Amino acid sequence: MSRTIHITRRTTFAALAGISLLAASVGWASTAMAAGVGDTPVKGGSLVYLEQQPHTNLYPPAGGFYPNGGILNQITDKLTYQNPQTLEIEPWIAEAWTVNADATEYTFRIRKGVTFSDGTQLDAAAVAKNYDTFGRGNKELKLPISEVINNYDRSEVVDSHTVKFYFKKPSPGFLQGTSVIGSGLVSLSTLALPYEALGDATKIIGSGPFVVASQTLGRELTLTARKDYNWGPAKLAHQGPAYLDSIKYIITPEDSVRIGALLAGQADVIRQIQAYDEKQVEDEGYLIYAPPTRGVNNSVVFRPDNPLVSDVRVRRALLHATNTDEIVSTLFSANYPKATSIIAKTALGYVDLSSRLGYDVDKAKSLLDETGWKVGPNGLRQKDGKTLELTAYESLPQPQNKETLQLVSQQWGKVGVKLNVLTADSGSATVNNLDPAKAPVSPAMVGRADPDVIKSQYYPTNRNVLLQKGGNSDKVNAFVDEKLNGLLDNLASEPDRAKRLAVAGDVQNYVIDQAYAIPIFEEPQAFAAAPYVKGLSFEAVGRPSFYGTWLAPRR
Amino acid sequence: MSRYVLSRIGQAALVLWAAFTVSFVLLQALPGDAILIKFLNPELGLGPEQIAEIRASYGADVPIWTQYLHTVGNFLTGDFGYSIQAGVPVGDLLLANLPPTLWLATLGFLLALVIALGLSVASSLLPLSWLRSFVQSLPSLFVATPVFWLGIVLIQIFSFQLKLIPVINPGPWEALVLPVLTLAVPISAPLAQVLMRNIDRVMTEPYIAVARAKGASRTWVLWRHVAKNAVLPTLTIGGILFGELLAGAVVTEAVFGLNGIGGLTQRAVGHQDIAVLQALVVFSALAFVTINLVVDLLYPVFDPRLKSREGAFA
Numbered sequence: 040m041s042r043t044i045h046i047t048r049r050t051t052f053a054a055l056a057g058i059s060l061l062a063a064s065v066g067w068a069s070t071a072m073a074a075g076v077g078d079t080p081v082k083g084g085s086l087v088y089l090e091q092q093p094h095t096n097l098y099p100p101a102g103g104f105y106p107n108g109g110i111l112n113q114i115t116d117k118l119t120y121q122n123p124q125t126l127e128i129e130p131w132i133a134e135a136w137t138v139n140a141d142a143t144e145y146t147f148r149i150r151k152g153v154t155f156s157d158g159t160q161l162d163a164a165a166v167a168k169n170y171d172t173f174g175r176g177n178k179e180l181k182l183p184i185s186e187v188i189n190n191y192d193r194s195e196v197v198d199s200h201t202v203k204f205y206f207k208k209p210s211p212g213f214l215q216g217t218s219v220i221g222s223g224l225v226s227l228s229t230l231a232l233p234y235e236a237l238g239d240a241t242k243i244i245g246s247g248p249f250v251v252a253s254q255t256l257g258r259e260l261t262l263t264a265r266k267d268y269n270w271g272p273a274k275l276a277h278q279g280p281a282y283l284d285s286i287k288y289i290i291t292p293e294d295s296v297r298i299g300a301l302l303a304g305q306a307d308v309i310r311q312i313q314a315y316d317e318k319q320v321e322d323e324g325y326l327i328y329a330p331p332t333r334g335v336n337n338s339v340v341f342r343p344d345n346p347l348v349s350d351v352r353v354r355r356a357l358l359h360a361t362n363t364d365e366i367v368s369t370l371f372s373a374n375y376p377k378a379t380s381i382i383a384k385t386a387l388g389y390v391d392l393s394s395r396l397g398y399d400v401d402k403a404k405s406l407l408d409e410t411g412w413k414v415g416p417n418g419l420r421q422k423d424g425k426t427l428e429l430t431a432y433e434s435l436p437q438p439q440n441k442e443t444l445q446l447v448s449q450q451w452g453k454v455g456v457k458l459n460v461l462t463a464d465s466g467s468a469t470v471n472n473l474d475p476a477k478a479p480v481s482p483a484m485v486g487r488a489d490p491d492v493i494k495s496q497y498y499p500t501n502r503n504v505l506l507q508k509g510g511n512s513d514k515v516n517a518f519v520d521e522k523l524n525g526l527l528d529n530l531a532s533e534p535d536r537a538k539r540l541a542v543a544g545d546v547q548n549y550v551i552d553q554a555y556a557i558p559i560f561e562e563p564q565a566f567a568a569a570p571y572v573k574g575l576s577f578e579a580v581g582r583p584s585f586y587g588t589w590l591a592p593r594r
Numbered sequence: 595m596s597r598y599v600l601s602r603i604g605q606a607a608l609v610l611w612a613a614f615t616v617s618f619v620l621l622q623a624l625p626g627d628a629i630l631i632k633f634l635n636p637e638l639g640l641g642p643e644q645i646a647e648i649r650a651s652y653g654a655d656v657p658i659w660t661q662y663l664h665t666v667g668n669f670l671t672g673d674f675g676y677s678i679q680a681g682v683p684v685g686d687l688l689l690a691n692l693p694p695t696l697w698l699a700t701l702g703f704l705l706a707l708v709i710a711l712g713l714s715v716a717s718s719l720l721p722l723s724w725l726r727s728f729v730q731s732l733p734s735l736f737v738a739t740p741v742f743w744l745g746i747v748l749i750q751i752f753s754f755q756l757k758l759i760p761v762i763n764p765g766p767w768e769a770l771v772l773p774v775l776t777l778a779v780p781i782s783a784p785l786a787q788v789l790m791r792n793i794d795r796v797m798t799e800p801y802i803a804v805a806r807a808k809g810a811s812r813t814w815v816l817w818r819h820v821a822k823n824a825v826l827p828t829l830t831i832g833g834i835l836f837g838e839l840l841a842g843a844v845v846t847e848a849v850f851g852l853n854g855i856g857g858l859t860q861r862a863v864g865h866q867d868i869a870v871l872q873a874l875v876v877f878s879a880l881a882f883v884t885i886n887l888v889v890d891l892l893y894p895v896f897d898p899r900l901k902s903r904e905g906a907f908a
Contacts, residue, residue: 087762238680256680257861258853289762291851295746303754305762
């Protein structure tokens with residue numbers, strides 16, 4: 040049955056063509072709504088937010104998945120607030136903090152009078168329990184360790200409003216780690232539940248400006264504002280409770296239905312709008328928001344455990360055979376800048392490697408010739424009776440990932456390498472993508488505004504995109520890159536900021552030198568909103584925050 | 595109870611058992627499972643050993659035949675297991691999702707029936723021959739219309755352009771109008787085709803000529819003589835169309851973002867949530883078997899000749 044859906048999805052284009060004809064014949068043009076006047080925030084009202092996919096699990100460390108993060112960001116507070124403009128860490132639930140010289144001890148002073156929505160206190164003990172869970176996991180409850188917390192040892196409740204964290208090794212990324220979605224603070228009753236019970240949003244008790252009022256699993260979610268909320272990030276202009284009374288999240292999987300509903304005035308904000316739809320929305324006077332995700336760029340990575348891509352020259356050849364300019368100009372818009380390193384220009388520690396990422400078919404061909412892969416009678420490169428034929432599974436959350444991979448496949452075809460692009464809508468794709476023999480190539484990206492994000496992406500016990508031995512896949516024979524892992528360890532534990540950023544540069548150079556990844560573009564999160572939606576903001580990696588959002592009168 | 599009925603029920607039970615067993619084996623044979631899919635999520639960064647522990651805690655490493663017997667026993671006592679993805683009992687999921695789909699399917703089928711009857715009567719009674727052939731060509735158009743496309747077009751026209759019915763946040767009845775129409779149009783096509791052919795066939799029977807010769811009007815003949823005879827094959831196809839109805843509901847629910855068995859199936863397939871899929875297969879088989887059983891039992895009502903055959907069995 041899922042196949043039916045897949046096939047019919049392809050008919051969307053045909054449908055849209057039909058629709059425009061019908062719309063013209065019906066003769067009803069939707070009129071763009073005029074922007075609201077005045078800048079005085081209006082209190083009250085309900086915001087309708089259309090999300091493409093339902094949330095999966097709201098254990099805060101699972102907040103990396105955008106549908107999860109979009110909810111968690113409204114219902115939980117964090118110890119600190121990362122200013123999305125300056126990327127500086129500012130006070131929130133923690134009023135002040137101190138860090139020792141080698142970044143192994145962090146002490147936070149907790150703001151007084153903060154409560155969770157179940158009435159319990161958000162005090163030092165609650166913060167300690169949260170971080171003990173996020174930092175060490177809980178095997179019994181199947182709660183995994185947060186990927187943003189490295190080298191965590193233990194907590195100590197100094198007094199009712201002071202908490203201290205100890206680390207086994209320096210953990211310089213921890214302070215920023217306290218500001219991310221994955222570190223949302225939840226009540227002790229939530230932390231006592233097993234992982235599988237945390238898919239139920241009503242069980243997630245946070246201290247945020249909104250509270251989950253009701254949900255229909257897989258369909259919709261209603262959040263209501265907490266009237267007693269008075270502990271927003273200290274440096275924000277807006278203080279006190281949220282302006283909105285409520286937010287209604289409605290899962291609307293179809294792109295055309297989300298956009299149509301927005302333009303017809305049935306929704307106020309929508310997430311995930313494809314580059315090719317941007318113009319239509321802007322022409323109607325609506326706004327596109329494309330906050331950057333400031334992390335590891337949308338890339339194609341190799342799994343060197345597979346002998347077909349174990350030779351660095353083959354990987355380099357494919358890197359130079361990839362024309363990122365063509366991909367960006369064909370499929371995307373100005374909101375999707377071409378990648379110039381494995382991390383975004385707006386990411387901390389970025390170095391410009393564009394000179395080493397050039398498109399050069401001749402170089403690609405000569406590198407492949409050098410390795411003994413010769414073009415066979417069918418136009419594909421062959422060696423020892425084997426064909427250089429690779430496979431990648433599409434990643435559904437990434438924008439136009441299938442089209443991107445198909446374009447990459449065409450480009451590689453020009454140098455005699457075949458790339459099969461398989462759809463990822465079956466469960467077995469998840470399993471196959473962890474097998475280097477079945478998926479020697481994979482799409483990958485992750486957002487976070489700290490250099491630790493590179494470790495998150497490549498380290499074997501984190502996301503392990505290269506599929507090294509010792510990580511989440513038991514199908515890997517031997518591939519381990521000790522040098523890379525050493526650099527990543529340094530990155531996550533170098534307390535000196537300047538040295539740490541230098542290590543970040545080394546990692547970027549090394550990954551490109553080994554051609555483990557082909558960076559393609561800097562991925563934004565694309566939203567569209569009606570012009571009367573004011574004060575819509577985004578945290579440092581592009582999840583929406585509705586705390587300061589208000590609805591101007593529609594005219 | 596007659597032997598005819600008993601043998602029909604026996605066959606139905608056999609079909610159910612076969613559906614259960616085959617789906618059980620097939621679902622077990624799939625590579626990967628819901629536990630792997632949920633916990634191998636790279637964001638969680640779990641190692642193979644931790645996942646093995648989780649598998650053991652779910653009882654996923656028990657031999658397959660033990661699992662089979664266990665599952666059969668549970669199903670017989672009405673326990674459908676636990677959804678790994680949603681973290682709630684499968685029974686709760688079915689209960690929550692069944693009513694909206696039943697409404698959608700029942701109303702969709704009724705509307706399809708109305709459309710099919712309307713088209714068939716029109717194709718027989720309309721005065722102009724070109725109008726009749728136009729109506730006769732409509733079912734081919736309907737059957738070729740993808741549910742998905744139709745749903746989006748209806749939304750665009752009635753919701754976004756004419757602004758008659760909201761798709762986002764509709765009232766309970768508003769929510770059903772467009773989905774029911776979307777589902778009914780393609781389902782009405784085969785019904786109308788069969789009905790039209792049968793009306794044409796019956797119209798050429800000698801007894802119709804006799805009735806007409808006696809001075810009966812075309813309409814009177816249609817209602818009095820043709821309808822009953824033409825409805826029998828339609829009943830058969832109606833039973834078979836139930837499958838189409840379910841498949842159509844999956845797509846319709848996806849387009850309109852409705853809750854229901856269709857959406858549940860789609861999510862369960864995506865996450866390979868075997869307990870849910872197993873229950874859905876058995877439920878669908880049960881519904882299919884029941885509907886066809888009812889159809890079988892209705893035959894004698896419409897065709898007295900079958901009654902005498904039934905008498906021979908009794």
